[in-house]
Amino acid sequence: MIGVIDTRGDCAAWTFPADPGVVRTARTVVRRQLAAWGLDALEDVTALLVSELVTNSLRYAHGPIGVRLTHPEEAGSPLLVEVSDPVPDAPRERRAGPDEETGRGLQLVACTSCRWGTRRGRRGKTVWFELALPG
Template sequence: MIHVIDIEGDHATWTFPADPSAVGAARSTVRAQLHDWGLDGVGDLAALLVSELVTNALRHATGPIEVCLLRPSDLDRVLRVEVSDPLPELPHERVARPGDEGGRGLQLVARTTRRWGTRPGDVGKTVWFELTVPK
């Protein structure tokens, strides 16, 4: 079950259970919110990257996963997306070999975003990325 924490003019935050259904739910929720904000131009990419980060959180963490969108201002046109989970270990980009099943999520985030990073939280960590929104 998705728990809406907050949806205000410039940001939206949801909590998803640590369950495989969270991946699709997060993807569709992000896409719908970006549509509501008139940001369809980055909706598909943002949804794809959120699903990668939520999948990573599911593989390594056992608690709820929070997704936050920070709407871009008219000046900077940068959408910020944050995915948080209760695992304190910060992820790192690794090089996946051709036969590996995983290991490409952070590579995809790094190659398709304006900027990305991680930060520790009070409980767990946050992985964030920024996308430039077309005018």
């Protein structure tokens, strides 16, 4: 892990090197932060989706990967999860064939989250998704 930006309050963010081992590390820090916020019910799905997006970043980007969680204070607001990398091109959602081993990550994000999208920044792109808080 390159560094933890902040894990206090309603936001937690980390930056990881473009190394295959960071997928496991990203899942671990996300699970720990959600547990610290009392959002244990979201640990599995959030860790899975973060894992998919970090894996996509590793496949196509060759620079640092950022992961950011924002826990809303307002009731009814969703958990916001962002994964950033230095490649400005937005990922494409595609339909993987039944025998293909890859190509389902964004489908999984789209089907599992409340909303998702991408945005360009000065230093690359961010893929984000929202998950409803347990009620």
